[in-house]
Amino acid sequence: MVRAILLILAVVFLAAAPFFGDAVMIQYGIDALLFATLAQAWNILGGFTGYASFGNSAFYGLGTYGTAIAMAQLHLPFWVGLSLGAFLAVLCAVVIGLPILRLRGHYFAIATLGLSATLAAIISNLDISGRNIGLILPLTRNDVGFYEEALALLVASTLTVMWIAKSRFGMGLIAIREDEDAAQVMGINTTFYKVVALMLSAFFTAIAGGIHAYWITFIDPASAFDLSLNVRMVIMAMFGGPGTVLGPVVGSFILSAVYDALARSISTAAALLFGMVIVLAVIFMPRGLWDLGHGLRQVGWRYFLQNIRLHRL
Amino acid sequence: MLFAQIMVNGLLLGGLYGLMALGMALVWGVLNIVNLAHGAVVMLGGYCVYFLFTGAGIDPFAALPIAMVVMFALGYLLQRYVLNLIIRSAQLNTLLITFGLDVVLTYLAQLAFSADFRAINPSYAGANLTWMGVTIPLVRLGAFVTALILAGLLWALLQRTRLGRAIRATAQNLVAARLYGVNPAQLYAVTFGLGAALAGAAGGLYGMVSQVTPYVGAALTAKSFVITIMGGLENPFGILLGGVFIGIAEALAAIYIGPTFTDAISFGLLLLILVARPARSLRGA
Amino acid sequence: MSAGAQPMLEARGLTRRFHGLYAVNDVSFTLQPGEILGLIGPNGAGKTTLINLISGTLFADQGELIFEDRRIERLHPYQRAHIGIGRTFQVMKPFPRLSVLENVTVGALFGFGGGERNRDKAREQARALLEFTGLDRRMDQNADQLGGPDRKRLELAKALAMRPKLLLLDEVMAGLNHVEVDEVVTIIKKIRDSGVTILVIEHVMRAIRSLSDRIIVLHHGEKIAEGLPDTVLADARVVEAYLGKRRA
Numbered sequence: 001m002v003r004a005i006l007l008i009l010a011v012v013f014l015a016a017a018p019f020f021g022d023a024v025m026i027q028y029g030i031d032a033l034l035f036a037t038l039a040q041a042w043n044i045l046g047g048f049t050g051y052a053s054f055g056n057s058a059f060y061g062l063g064t065y066g067t068a069i070a071m072a073q074l075h076l077p078f079w080v081g082l083s084l085g086a087f088l089a090v091l092c093a094v095v096i097g098l099p100i101l102r103l104r105g106h107y108f109a110i111a112t113l114g115l116s117a118t119l120a121a122i123i124s125n126l127d128i129s130g131r132n133i134g135l136i137l138p139l140t141r142n143d144v145g146f147y148e149e150a151l152a153l154l155v156a157s158t159l160t161v162m163w164i165a166k167s168r169f170g171m172g173l174i175a176i177r178e179d180e181d182a183a184q185v186m187g188i189n190t191t192f193y194k195v196v197a198l199m200l201s202a203f204f205t206a207i208a209g210g211i212h213a214y215w216i217t218f219i220d221p222a223s224a225f226d227l228s229l230n231v232r233m234v235i236m237a238m239f240g241g242p243g244t245v246l247g248p249v250v251g252s253f254i255l256s257a258v259y260d261a262l263a264r265s266i267s268t269a270a271a272l273l274f275g276m277v278i279v280l281a282v283i284f285m286p287r288g289l290w291d292l293g294h295g296l297r298q299v300g301w302r303y304f305l306q307n308i309r310l311h312r313l
Numbered sequence: 314m315l316f317a318q319i320m321v322n323g324l325l326l327g328g329l330y331g332l333m334a335l336g337m338a339l340v341w342g343v344l345n346i347v348n349l350a351h352g353a354v355v356m357l358g359g360y361c362v363y364f365l366f367t368g369a370g371i372d373p374f375a376a377l378p379i380a381m382v383v384m385f386a387l388g389y390l391l392q393r394y395v396l397n398l399i400i401r402s403a404q405l406n407t408l409l410i411t412f413g414l415d416v417v418l419t420y421l422a423q424l425a426f427s428a429d430f431r432a433i434n435p436s437y438a439g440a441n442l443t444w445m446g447v448t449i450p451l452v453r454l455g456a457f458v459t460a461l462i463l464a465g466l467l468w469a470l471l472q473r474t475r476l477g478r479a480i481r482a483t484a485q486n487l488v489a490a491r492l493y494g495v496n497p498a499q500l501y502a503v504t505f506g507l508g509a510a511l512a513g514a515a516g517g518l519y520g521m522v523s524q525v526t527p528y529v530g531a532a533l534t535a536k537s538f539v540i541t542i543m544g545g546l547e548n549p550f551g552i553l554l555g556g557v558f559i560g561i562a563e564a565l566a567a568i569y570i571g572p573t574f575t576d577a578i579s580f581g582l583l584l585l586i587l588v589a590r591p592a593r594s595l596r597g598a
Numbered sequence: 599m600s601a602g603a604q605p606m607l608e609a610r611g612l613t614r615r616f617h618g619l620y621a622v623n624d625v626s627f628t629l630q631p632g633e634i635l636g637l638i639g640p641n642g643a644g645k646t647t648l649i650n651l652i653s654g655t656l657f658a659d660q661g662e663l664i665f666e667d668r669r670i671e672r673l674h675p676y677q678r679a680h681i682g683i684g685r686t687f688q689v690m691k692p693f694p695r696l697s698v699l700e701n702v703t704v705g706a707l708f709g710f711g712g713g714e715r716n717r718d719k720a721r722e723q724a725r726a727l728l729e730f731t732g733l734d735r736r737m738d739q740n741a742d743q744l745g746g747p748d749r750k751r752l753e754l755a756k757a758l759a760m761r762p763k764l765l766l767l768d769e770v771m772a773g774l775n776h777v778e779v780d781e782v783v784t785i786i787k788k789i790r791d792s793g794v795t796i797l798v799i800e801h802v803m804r805a806i807r808s809l810s811d812r813i814i815v816l817h818h819g820e821k822i823a824e825g826l827p828d829t830v831l832a833d834a835r836v837v838e839a840y841l842g843k844r845r846a
Contacts, residue, residue, distance in 0.1 A: 110538055114584050118581055171707055186679055186708050187680055277413075313401070
């Protein structure tokens with residue numbers, strides 16, 4: 001109950017923030033909210049079933065291009081574009097998910113790696129998507145509007161994850177993560193569960209891509225199907241705590257802040273430090289912030305050494 | 314004749330790809346680590362040979378063994394003091410940490426060497442053989458032969474030496490390694506070092522047939538991965554064949570489908586292979 | 599067992615090869631409703647493979663499986679769970695980072711008939727089963743913190759939570775002491791008395807003798823004997839294949 005009230009207050013505060021902040025802060029806000037949504041969307045499959053998708057950047061690209069094609073080429077309204085993008089992404093999730101979700105571990109992760117490269121190659125050879133030059137969307141100067149849309153999407157995706165964490169469906173996903181063979185013989189239609197999780201993940205990812213496309217007004221294959229975006233989703237979700245409700249959101253807020261602060265100084269140094277943060281985080285807090293919180297309360301600073309002792313050779 | 318030329322180009326480049334993938338396959342097969350920093354090590358090997366050639370005037374082929382030693386040391390240290398710390402952690406964590414290392418190595422290279430394109434051009438860089446109307450660039454032929462020799466050496470090391478037997482035993486079972494009187498932490502580091510040394514050699518050759526920048530790593534990692542899956546983890550020559558297959562497929566795609574598709578082609582093939590192979594044989598990797 | 603009775607499970611010529619070697623070779627048998635059938639044989643005889651074929655964890659290369667009155671050899675594992683086949687794993691497969699209660703709740707949520715849809719009701723069923731198997735005191739611990747005997751009990755409780763009609767037990771008594779074996783034997787008899795048909799793999803001879811209505815012996819993937827426990831265990835071929843090898 002206390003938790004629910006705190007969460008509602010946090011959302012109200014975030015919703016009111018743009019009316020007090022300056023233009024630059026709002027832009028950082030939009031970015032941070034969209035990233036948090038992407039991390040949360042990745043969490044639905046990656047955190048709950050343990051299947052690490054590197055194909056979410058493909059869903060992001062489809063959301064981006066769906067929106068851009070509808071608005072720039074067909075002159076349809078924004079919401080139609082969003083729907084088209086989301087439809088394409090969910091369709092892709094089903095078509096590609098059915099065969100490759102049979103693969104496990106590394107094989108699944110890397111099979112999905114190929115997805116965005118392949119889609120980017122196709123998109124950059126189609127006239128309707130502006131080939132490799134890209135598309136320009138109609139300009140709208142309403143950053144506060146974009147901010148609130150991004151916040152609404154983050155809230156929607158987090159509510160979805162909240163439901164998953166409490167539902168029979170979510171229990172099935174978690175069982176798959178813990179032991180897929182056991183989950184199967186206990187009556188879980190693992191393929192169906194994984195595909196539905198991938199579809200949900202694709203849906204939120206595509207909408208985030210669509211909002212970003214309309215906000216940024218220019219898109220091309222390289223930025224829409226950017227694999228490093230997917231890697232950031234994974235890192236943010238893992239950093240916060242995969243398979244938790246709020247971990248990915250908190251994790252991505254923190255990392256976005258760190259990254260932006262670093263990027264303002266020198267970009268090469270920022271990337272370098274980012275890489276080091278990943279390495280150190282994997283070594284010292286392999287289960288993310290959420291587990292770190294529990295660990296610190298239980299055993300204090302020994303938590304870090306414990307992790308190394310547990311996982312070293 | 315065009316077709317024959319494409320096949321030869323693909324074959325020669327494919328040998329190099331195969332060598333590159335050998336290092337990844339060794340580490341994957343024995344340590345169960347998919348090393349996403351593999352391409353970055355290839356890139357560093359390329360710079361190593363480049364500077365030995367331009368700075369010290371050493372012939373690039375003669376510089377390969379030196380680059381291999383340097384990369385072995387780097388690989389040994391990385392495994393011993395970083396990767397060994399998390400080796401029993403969740404599988405995704407080993408992917409993440411090697412990704413982090415990839416980022417670190419890439420941007421360190423950018424700070425140290427700048428983002429310029431570097432090509433290794435020895436005096437014989439333009440020399441060709443012509444045989445039945447097909448042109449064979451000498452450097453590419455040399456790279457291909459070197460790849461074959463190194464694959465043969467790796468095979469001999471794994472099959473014929475005590476170290477090789479210990480490595481193969483470790484791939485089956487960590488406890489077995491202890492029976493050989495080898496400290497597993499040490500053996501893991503040596504294996505990773507060997508993988509890095511092979512990557513370093515591949516990087517040197519890559520710098521001779523193409524160009525090196527700090528950013529080539531990711532694409533090379535991806536390629537190595539695809540080839541490793543095709544070739545299987547067991548047999549070095551299977552990996553070389555996988556490399557040749559990808560090399561030829563890329564060369565054909567560049568001519569007959571369009572150059573924008575070369576990167577997508579290996580991934581397209583990978584998807585096909587993964588999906589077509591029965592799921593059971595891919596389990597538990 | 600009257601001759602005309604509809605068997606719970608019938609296997610006809612089940613065969614499964616690995617790399618050209620027969621793990622299970624042309625095995626046929628029937629299992630009557632309410633029966634406890636013991637499955638024994640030396641290590642590597644194909645016992646676990648046979649259970650894998652029945653639960654769907656592996657598919658058979660050849661042969662038919664009839665459960666009640668339908669062919670099931672092509673059904674997926676989850677479909678077989680829904681029609682009432684539950685199993686334990688010899689190499690135990692708890693959900694390691696879930697609590698004992700959650701582990702068992704999964705069985706109740708997804709087992710026979712697709713399981714209980716309501717998570718609270720499923721949890722209540724799981725709680726009752728934990729009392730039945732003597733695990734209620736460990737309810738809130740994570741499964742990976744349990745010791746060996748408790749893990750065995752958890753395997754059993756998870757399978758029971760699925761409310762199976764046919765229960766496949768793969769060495770649930772291995773590594774237990776005398777007292778614990780007797781406890782589990784009592785539990786298994788109670789399960790049968792509640793109307794569940796049981797196929798049990800076991801190396802503990804005392805337990806298999808007192809539990810089984812009939813026994814099947816596998817050797818090199820083939821069925822070499824079948825019958826009442828005392829008859830089968832006295833069979834010269836069985837002694838040679840199974841017990842003789844142990845002594846050697």
